[in-house]
Amino acid sequence: MxxxxxxxxxxxxxxxxxxxxxxxxxxxxxxxENSFLKRVQLELRISDLKREINRYTEQYEADSRQLDELKRHPKAIERIARERYFMKADDEDIYVLSDDEQPIETNNETTE
Structure with a gap:
């Protein structure tokens, strides 16, 4: 020992x-508390948050442009209502065309 x-x-x-x-x-x-491992985790979090900030900034700019267009052109409101919400005037019809094919059900049973 x-x-x-x-x-x-x-x-x-x-x-x-x-x-x-x-x-x-x-x-x-x-x-x-200030370890290298935590530092790397925080750097990754910062980069994720910066990407999110850029995404929201782009979305804000697009929405601001659209809002300016709506303020300048009253017909733009009508166009957006027609495109997004399928609203229509009293004298027109709306047809929604789809490329999705619906399967045709066939009954292959025979009765004797």
């Missing part, structure tokens, strides 16, 4: 600086 303890203490004494450096790197790299 004493020989084993002396071996462990000798190992620690011989590699004390290496052990301290490894423990320090583990604390700073993985455990600490």
């Amino acid at each position: 004493a020989g084993r303890l002396n071996g462990i203490l000798g190992f620690i004494a011989h590699y004390k600086y290496l052990i301290v450096v490894v423990i320090g790197v583990l604390i700073v790299g993985l455990i600490d």
